[in-house]
Amino acid sequence: MARFEKHLFICENVREPDDPRGCCSNKGSKVIRQMFKKRLKELGLNSTIRANSAGCLDACAFGPSIVVYPEQIWYGGVKPEDVEEIIQSHIIKNTVVERLLINDKKFTK
Numbered sequence: 001m002a003r004f005e006k007h008l009f010i011c012e013n014v015r016e017p018d019d020p021r022g023c024c025s026n027k028g029s030k031v032i033r034q035m036f037k038k039r040l041k042e043l044g045l046n047s048t049i050r051a052n053s054a055g056c057l058d059a060c061a062f063g064p065s066i067v068v069y070p071e072q073i074w075y076g077g078v079k080p081e082d083v084e085e086i087i088q089s090h091i092i093k094n095t096v097v098e099r100l101l102i103n104d105k106k107f108t109k
């Protein structure tokens with residue numbers, strides 16, 4: 001079995017609507033993951049790039065949250081219209097989409 005070159009872990013954690021932490025599912029992450037899967041397949045990348053469903057990534061305030069491995073790049077506030085840019089820029093050209101980054105400063109509490 002071939003190894004994947006990259007994994008996108010897309011938080012699909014679900015919390016109750018009144019939970020103050022919020023959750024990525026309520027912000028549309030399930031649709032976003034389906035879009036990644038569909039587009040990666042259309043581009044013939046699905047055998048080397050995997051769009052995984054993930055539980056909470058502990059970046060709830062920035063959701064929908066995605067982390068890309070092996071490079072450990074975190075994206076937040078990802079919208080459906082960002083999927084193509086992440087694929088074309090990060091996945092295909094290995095150029096990080098700077099405007100969507102959750103950087104270390106944001107993680108600091």
Ligand code: FES
Pocket residue numbers: 011012013014022023024025055056057058059060061063065
């Ligand atoms: S619910 Fe998505 S990062 Fe926590």
